Amino acid sequence: MKDKINIGINVEVPKTSCTDKHCPFHSKLSVRGRTFTGTIVSRDLNKTAIIEWARPFYLRKYERYEKRKTRLKVHNPPCINATLNDNVQVMECRPISKTKKFVIISRI
Numbered sequence: 001m002k003d004k005i006n007i008g009i010n011v012e013v014p015k016t017s018c019t020d021k022h023c024p025f026h027s028k029l030s031v032r033g034r035t036f037t038g039t040i041v042s043r044d045l046n047k048t049a050i051i052e053w054a055r056p057f058y059l060r061k062y063e064r065y066e067k068r069k070t071r072l073k074v075h076n077p078p079c080i081n082a083t084l085n086d087n088v089q090v091m092e093c094r095p096i097s098k099t100k101k102f103v104i105i106s107r108i
Helices: none
Strands: 031-043 048-059 064-075 087-093 102-107
Touching: 031 064, 031 102, 048 087, 064 087
Parallel strands: 064 102
Antiparallel strands: 031 048, 031 087, 048 064, 087 102
């Protein structure tokens, strides 16, 4: 197998390999589009994680900002295997399921 795996973005390749068909490093899943950074708040047995990050939302009436949270369901490949409270970088891919359209590409 090649030492250098190019997924189109400059991230570190995981040390371990996996046989997951939805891994951007060890299968043919292509990543494109939006990139986000967030914290893992929940994990599932089926290689799914929920990440969230805070964003400011402007309230015109009060001329102030309030904090709102954005949550995404993402695919957590076995070679990355991010755990709770890890800061991760995710990138958009083709739909993996009804709600999963992003995959974790690195731990920060």
